[in-house]
Amino acid sequence: MAVTLVLAAQLGALCACTLIGRGEPLNVYVLPAAALPVSSPRQLPLTLRVDTPQASRAIYGSRILVMPTTHRLSAYQGARWSDNAPALLRDRLVEAFRQDNRLAAVVNERDRVSADFELVSDLRAFHSEYVQGRPRAVIRLDVRLVDSGRQRIRAARRFEVGEPSADESVDAVVEAFGRAADDLSRQLVDWTLERIAAK
Template identity: 40%
Template sequence: MKRILSNWRPLAIACALSALGACSILPETPSRDNYRLPPTTLIAPQHSGASIGHSLQVSTPHGGRMLEGLRMMVIRQDNQLNVYKGAQWIDPAPVMLRDRLLDGFYADGRIRSVIREAEGLSPDLELRSDLRQFQVEYRENRPVVVIQLDADLISPSARRTVASRRFSIAQPAAGEQVPEIVQTFGMATDQLTQEVVQWSVGQAAGPRR
């Protein structure tokens, strides 16, 4: 009898291992739809003044722990922080905003040389910033896209801050569906970019620093 039991034991173990291999003990990761910011609607304005002979580096804004992720954040009226289920950005908010700012400076065209931080050049001016808010807030039961950016225009050679300003945008959304929210983020980032470009150009047009 003992011999019969010992013969069945390896077979039972093999069957158990086969069953474990057929299914996963880890929960499946839920799929999410990936969203980018809509293409910019900024167009090249008609400027009568000459171009500015400064070079400007646009650095990626610093973001807090939540803003460095990919989830779309929403703050309810009770100040509870949530995320949109099944949706995420293709890049962190600071990266998307940096690229939108670059698009804005290129479209404006008044600053002669606009460079990325990774190019390793020595610019005359550098735009550094902190992204404080990039989320949806519910105000009077309506979704509003809120973006807040604290910007500093730096003179690297002089090692000093030329100018500082806080930019705040609150753009009501047309609806509560994710595609409508994403479209509103596009409008809000375009408005923010236009304000940042106008301010930066005005500061860069001053005496050479």
């Protein structure tokens, strides 16, 4: 019995080493974020909830997606986001609204608190694509601003941003995603506050 256990342990260790040896190095990336300007106007006594965007199975994941040719979606090898794409974007938007500071509170659906307004959305694109042989980070988001008290849509809009990458490396593509997310955040924050104020 002792010999059997020792052999089993040795075989297990050998298998583990083999699996580790064959696995490629995995680089995990966070979504870069620049500091957005803080607004100084009077703060509105309102709470906004930013829900996690809905997404297709292809987009809902941690792979960093690339569209090398039209209608073909692939992924960069050995690279992953630190979270699934919808959660990354949700957290970026929540942070943008909090930095903006024009609303009393900004939460997401996990906070389980009531909110005056709610942002619900569908993430239609979160990938890089090649334009004239150069990668470009693309984010496309369909957004609805919901008046929670009246249970009706106050406004709706599609946001689409794209940022060229400095080169074809994953690092450069990730930086382009960060700039695209910053651009989207600025546009969405301003649009949302304008629609909330337009009673």
